[in-house]
Amino acid sequence: MTSPPQLVGLLAGKELPALGRYRAEQGWTVSAADEKNFWLRIPFTEKNRKAFEKLPLLHRWELREGLLFRRNHQLPEQSLPEGEWKPLCDALPFPRPATGLPACPPARIIVQLVPSPLEQEPIALLTEGERAGKWSETAFLPRLKKLQFSVCETTEVLFLGFPLPPLEGTALYQIGRLLLPCGWALPDFIHPLDYEEAFSLRADELLLLRPDHTADRLLKEQLLPATRAYLRASLSTTHA
Numbered sequence: 001m002t003s004p005p006q007l008v009g010l011l012a013g014k015e016l017p018a019l020g021r022y023r024a025e026q027g028w029t030v031s032a033a034d035e036k037n038f039w040l041r042i043p044f045t046e047k048n049r050k051a052f053e054k055l056p057l058l059h060r061w062e063l064r065e066g067l068l069f070r071r072n073h074q075l076p077e078q079s080l081p082e083g084e085w086k087p088l089c090d091a092l093p094f095p096r097p098a099t100g101l102p103a104c105p106p107a108r109i110i111v112q113l114v115p116s117p118l119e120q121e122p123i124a125l126l127t128e129g130e131r132a133g134k135w136s137e138t139a140f141l142p143r144l145k146k147l148q149f150s151v152c153e154t155t156e157v158l159f160l161g162f163p164l165p166p167l168e169g170t171a172l173y174q175i176g177r178l179l180l181p182c183g184w185a186l187p188d189f190i191h192p193l194d195y196e197e198a199f200s201l202r203a204d205e206l207l208l209l210r211p212d213h214t215a216d217r218l219l220k221e222q223l224l225p226a227t228r229a230y231l232r233a234s235l236s237t238t239h240a
Helices: 013-022 046-054 129-138 192-198 228-238
Strands: 006-012 029-032 037-043 059-064 067-069 124-127 147-151 157-161 170-175 178-181 205-209 215-219
Touching (some): 006 013, 129 228, 178 192, 192 205
Parallel strands (some): 178 205
Antiparallel strands (some): 006 059, 124 170
């Protein structure tokens, strides 16, 4: 029986963090090649091929019947060396918050975002509280009914729903349980699950990441219907 083809690469150890965003992918395995380099082996799919081409690999091959072929080459270059292959999620475990020493606070989790040229579909809007309150007083009621909101500790208002209010603010898109500003993305070496795990997010919790390296947790039960009465009460409390 013919084995399905796979993609194999050789990766410098210093580049291993670049695989972090793929640690949740099925079938991605690594093995130590020597003291400085690692083998990477993944299933051959179109999605994986595109990711494979973007990785900072030293060499790339296709694996067929235990033999390594360069792309578009008919003759094998070598056989796949034997070794202990580990799932990527075991080789690169998800980071957890560091535990502080006795009587010391836990270490702060650093939020990292990088500028992104990609266009994202916004599902939320973060805007100044006073601006949100004034808009809600004259907004079309059927439009308000399609929205939920929550007031942040900064007194900013987060709207979720569609269509979003036509207000100045920060448009946000969602990846997993993360909310990111449009025009920003996670670095290649960080997977969304990294932050979900590091912040110990609950199933009913969202995490808003900001470019200034801060984050806000949001319980879904804190989202209220965007009625004028709720907005007035919430905003009057924060400004009290």
